[in-house]
Protein backbone atom coordinates (compact mmCIF):
# COMPACT_ATOMS: atom_id res chain seq x y z
CA UNK A 1 0.00 0.00 0.00
CA UNK A 2 1.44 3.36 -1.03
CA UNK A 3 0.47 6.62 0.60
CA UNK A 4 1.53 10.15 -0.24
CA UNK A 5 1.39 12.70 2.55
CA UNK A 6 1.38 16.31 1.40
CA UNK A 7 2.25 19.03 3.92
CA UNK A 8 0.56 22.12 2.43
CA UNK A 9 2.56 25.26 1.51
CA UNK A 10 6.21 25.78 2.55
CA UNK A 11 9.19 28.06 1.92
CA UNK A 12 8.16 31.38 0.32
CA UNK A 13 4.50 30.35 0.82
CA UNK A 14 3.85 30.18 4.58
CA UNK A 15 0.13 29.49 4.10
CA UNK A 16 -2.14 31.14 6.67
CA UNK A 17 -0.44 32.91 9.57
CA UNK A 18 -1.98 32.99 13.05
CA UNK A 19 -2.56 36.14 15.14
CA UNK A 20 0.58 35.28 17.14
CA UNK A 21 2.65 34.55 14.06
CA UNK A 22 2.38 30.75 13.79
CA UNK A 23 2.87 29.69 10.16
CA UNK A 24 0.56 27.10 8.70
CA UNK A 25 3.38 25.60 6.58
CA UNK A 26 5.35 24.72 9.74
CA UNK A 27 2.40 23.02 11.44
CA UNK A 28 1.52 21.09 8.28
CA UNK A 29 5.09 19.80 7.98
CA UNK A 30 5.42 18.84 11.66
CA UNK A 31 2.18 16.85 11.55
CA UNK A 32 2.94 15.29 8.15
CA UNK A 33 6.36 14.03 9.29
CA UNK A 34 4.73 12.37 12.31
CA UNK A 35 1.98 10.78 10.16
CA UNK A 36 4.62 9.39 7.80
CA UNK A 37 6.64 7.97 10.68
CA UNK A 38 3.61 6.25 12.20
CA UNK A 39 2.54 4.73 8.88
CA UNK A 40 6.08 3.55 8.09
CA UNK A 41 6.33 1.84 11.48
CA UNK A 42 3.14 -0.01 10.56
CA UNK A 43 4.78 -1.20 7.33
CA UNK A 44 3.16 1.24 4.91
CA UNK A 45 5.15 2.70 2.00
CA UNK A 46 5.00 6.47 2.39
CA UNK A 47 6.27 9.37 0.35
CA UNK A 48 6.12 13.02 1.41
CA UNK A 49 5.82 15.84 -1.13
CA UNK A 50 8.27 17.83 1.00
CA UNK A 51 10.32 17.04 4.12
CA UNK A 52 11.61 20.54 4.85
CA UNK A 53 10.45 24.14 4.68
CA UNK A 54 10.69 24.54 0.91
CA UNK A 55 8.30 25.89 -1.71
CA UNK A 56 6.78 23.31 -4.03
CA UNK A 57 4.05 24.06 -6.53
CA UNK A 58 0.75 22.19 -6.70
CA UNK A 59 1.36 20.26 -9.96
CA UNK A 60 4.72 18.80 -8.76
CA UNK A 61 2.90 17.59 -5.63
CA UNK A 62 0.40 15.73 -7.82
CA UNK A 63 3.23 14.45 -10.06
CA UNK A 64 4.97 12.91 -7.04
CA UNK A 65 1.81 11.02 -6.11
CA UNK A 66 0.98 9.99 -9.68
CA UNK A 67 4.47 8.72 -10.54
CA UNK A 68 4.78 6.94 -7.18
CA UNK A 69 1.56 5.11 -8.00
CA UNK A 70 0.08 6.10 -4.66
CA UNK A 71 -3.08 4.36 -3.51
CA UNK A 72 -4.14 7.41 -1.50
CA UNK A 73 -3.11 11.05 -1.25
CA UNK A 74 -3.54 13.03 1.97
CA UNK A 75 -2.89 16.77 2.07
CA UNK A 76 -2.51 18.44 5.48
CA UNK A 77 -3.50 22.06 6.06
CA UNK A 78 -4.71 24.51 8.71
CA UNK A 79 -7.83 26.57 8.15
CA UNK A 80 -8.15 30.33 8.36
CA UNK A 81 -11.05 32.78 8.52
CA UNK A 82 -11.55 36.51 8.72
CA UNK A 83 -13.10 36.14 12.16
CA UNK A 84 -11.29 34.75 15.24
CA UNK A 85 -14.44 32.80 16.26
CA UNK A 86 -14.25 30.21 13.44
CA UNK A 87 -13.07 26.90 14.93
CA UNK A 88 -12.90 23.19 14.29
CA UNK A 89 -11.68 20.56 11.86
CA UNK A 90 -12.98 19.67 8.42
CA UNK A 91 -11.85 17.29 5.69
CA UNK A 92 -12.35 17.56 1.95
CA UNK A 93 -12.63 15.04 -0.86
CA UNK A 94 -13.07 15.77 -4.58
CA UNK A 95 -16.51 14.21 -4.83
CA UNK A 96 -18.87 12.13 -2.74
CA UNK A 97 -19.46 8.47 -3.47
CA UNK A 98 -15.94 7.09 -3.75
CA UNK A 99 -12.92 6.01 -1.77
CA UNK A 100 -11.98 9.66 -1.27
CA UNK A 101 -15.13 10.24 0.74
CA UNK A 102 -14.53 7.07 2.76
CA UNK A 103 -10.98 8.16 3.62
CA UNK A 104 -12.08 11.73 4.40
CA UNK A 105 -14.76 10.41 6.78
CA UNK A 106 -12.30 8.06 8.51
CA UNK A 107 -9.75 10.84 9.06
CA UNK A 108 -12.38 13.36 10.15
CA UNK A 109 -13.88 10.90 12.67
CA UNK A 110 -10.47 10.14 14.21
CA UNK A 111 -9.50 13.83 14.32
CA UNK A 112 -12.64 14.81 16.22
CA UNK A 113 -12.32 11.85 18.60
CA UNK A 114 -8.67 12.70 19.35
CA UNK A 115 -8.95 16.47 19.65
CA UNK A 116 -12.52 17.12 20.79
CA UNK A 117 -12.66 20.20 18.55
CA UNK A 118 -15.79 21.28 16.66
CA UNK A 119 -16.75 18.87 13.87
CA UNK A 120 -17.25 20.81 10.63
CA UNK A 121 -17.68 17.56 8.74
CA UNK A 122 -16.62 16.16 5.39
CA UNK A 123 -17.10 18.37 2.36
CA UNK A 124 -16.28 18.35 -1.33
CA UNK A 125 -14.01 20.90 -3.01
CA UNK A 126 -12.47 21.42 -6.42
CA UNK A 127 -8.98 21.86 -4.98
CA UNK A 128 -6.06 21.45 -7.35
CA UNK A 129 -4.40 18.56 -5.49
CA UNK A 130 -7.73 16.71 -5.23
CA UNK A 131 -8.51 17.22 -8.94
CA UNK A 132 -5.10 16.49 -10.46
CA UNK A 133 -4.15 13.38 -8.49
CA UNK A 134 -5.03 10.02 -10.09
CA UNK A 135 -5.92 8.31 -6.81
CA UNK A 136 -8.49 8.96 -4.05
CA UNK A 137 -7.30 12.18 -2.43
CA UNK A 138 -8.32 14.15 0.63
CA UNK A 139 -7.36 17.47 2.16
CA UNK A 140 -7.73 17.89 5.88
CA UNK A 141 -7.94 21.22 7.71
CA UNK A 142 -6.76 20.42 11.25
CA UNK A 143 -8.10 23.55 12.93
CA UNK A 144 -8.27 27.34 12.45
CA UNK A 145 -4.90 29.02 12.81
CA UNK A 146 -6.84 32.33 12.78
CA UNK A 147 -8.42 31.42 16.15
CA UNK A 148 -6.05 32.36 19.00
CA UNK A 149 -7.10 29.23 20.94
CA UNK A 150 -6.61 26.86 18.00
CA UNK A 151 -3.38 28.64 16.99
CA UNK A 152 -2.02 27.85 20.46
CA UNK A 153 -3.08 24.20 20.09
CA UNK A 154 -1.69 23.84 16.56
CA UNK A 155 1.69 25.12 17.77
CA UNK A 156 2.00 22.56 20.57
CA UNK A 157 3.91 19.32 19.87
CA UNK A 158 1.33 17.45 21.96
CA UNK A 159 -1.54 18.59 19.78
CA UNK A 160 0.44 17.93 16.61
CA UNK A 161 1.05 14.40 17.89
CA UNK A 162 -2.68 13.93 18.55
CA UNK A 163 -3.56 15.09 15.05
CA UNK A 164 -0.88 12.90 13.47
CA UNK A 165 -2.03 9.79 15.34
CA UNK A 166 -5.62 10.53 14.30
CA UNK A 167 -4.74 10.96 10.63
CA UNK A 168 -2.59 7.82 10.63
CA UNK A 169 -5.38 5.88 12.32
CA UNK A 170 -7.94 7.13 9.80
CA UNK A 171 -5.69 6.05 6.91
CA UNK A 172 -4.95 2.79 8.73
CA UNK A 173 -8.65 1.98 9.05
CA UNK A 174 -9.21 2.42 5.33
CA UNK A 175 -6.18 0.41 4.20
CA UNK A 176 -6.56 -2.24 6.91
CA UNK A 177 -3.42 -1.45 8.92
CA UNK A 178 -3.51 -1.01 12.67
CA UNK A 179 -1.75 2.11 13.98
CA UNK A 180 -0.73 1.60 17.56
CA UNK A 181 -0.02 4.66 19.65
CA UNK A 182 3.39 4.11 21.17
CA UNK A 183 3.12 3.68 24.91
CA UNK A 184 5.44 2.33 27.58
CA UNK A 185 5.26 -1.47 27.65
CA UNK A 186 4.31 -1.54 31.37
CA UNK A 187 1.51 1.07 31.25
CA UNK A 188 -0.98 1.48 28.46
CA UNK A 189 -1.71 5.13 29.27
CA UNK A 190 1.83 6.54 29.35
CA UNK A 191 2.75 7.85 25.89
CA UNK A 192 6.35 7.10 24.94
CA UNK A 193 6.89 10.83 24.45
CA UNK A 194 5.58 11.82 27.92
CA UNK A 195 8.03 14.21 29.62
CA UNK A 196 8.49 11.77 32.57
CA UNK A 197 8.43 8.54 30.52
CA UNK A 198 12.08 7.69 31.28
CA UNK A 199 11.67 8.06 35.06
CA UNK A 200 8.34 6.20 35.04
CA UNK A 201 9.95 3.31 33.17
CA UNK A 202 12.94 3.19 35.57
CA UNK A 203 10.87 3.25 38.77
CA UNK A 204 8.38 0.71 37.41
CA UNK A 205 11.21 -1.70 36.60
CA UNK A 206 12.50 -1.30 40.18
CA UNK A 207 8.98 -2.07 41.45
CA UNK A 208 8.71 1.31 43.21
CA UNK A 209 5.67 2.46 41.25
CA UNK A 210 2.76 0.32 40.11
CA UNK A 211 -0.26 0.74 37.86
CA UNK A 212 -3.87 -0.14 38.58
CA UNK A 213 -5.51 -3.46 37.68
CA UNK A 214 -6.28 -2.24 34.18
CA UNK A 215 -2.62 -1.49 33.52
CA UNK A 216 -3.03 2.29 33.73
CA UNK A 217 -0.58 4.56 35.56
CA UNK A 218 -2.59 7.80 35.24
CA UNK A 219 0.62 9.85 34.90
CA UNK A 220 -1.04 13.25 35.18
CA UNK A 221 -3.40 12.53 38.09
CA UNK A 222 -2.67 13.60 41.72
CA UNK A 223 -1.27 11.13 44.25
CA UNK A 224 -2.96 10.43 47.63
CA UNK A 225 -1.21 10.43 51.03
CA UNK A 226 -1.65 6.64 51.27
CA UNK A 227 -0.04 6.19 47.86
CA UNK A 228 2.94 8.35 48.91
CA UNK A 229 3.42 6.14 51.99
CA UNK A 230 3.16 2.91 49.96
CA UNK A 231 5.67 4.30 47.47
CA UNK A 232 8.16 5.34 50.18
CA UNK A 233 7.70 1.95 51.85
CA UNK A 234 8.75 0.22 48.63
CA UNK A 235 11.79 2.51 48.36
CA UNK A 236 12.82 1.70 51.95
CA UNK A 237 12.38 -2.04 51.34
CA UNK A 238 14.54 -1.73 48.26
CA UNK A 239 17.19 -0.01 50.41
CA UNK A 240 16.97 -2.86 52.95
CA UNK A 241 15.47 -0.77 55.74
Ligand SMILES: [Zn+2]
Nearest residue numbers: 008015077078
Ligand atom coordinates in the same frame (compact mmCIF):
# COMPACT_ATOMS: atom_id res chain seq x y z
ZN1 LIG B 1 -3.41 25.68 3.54
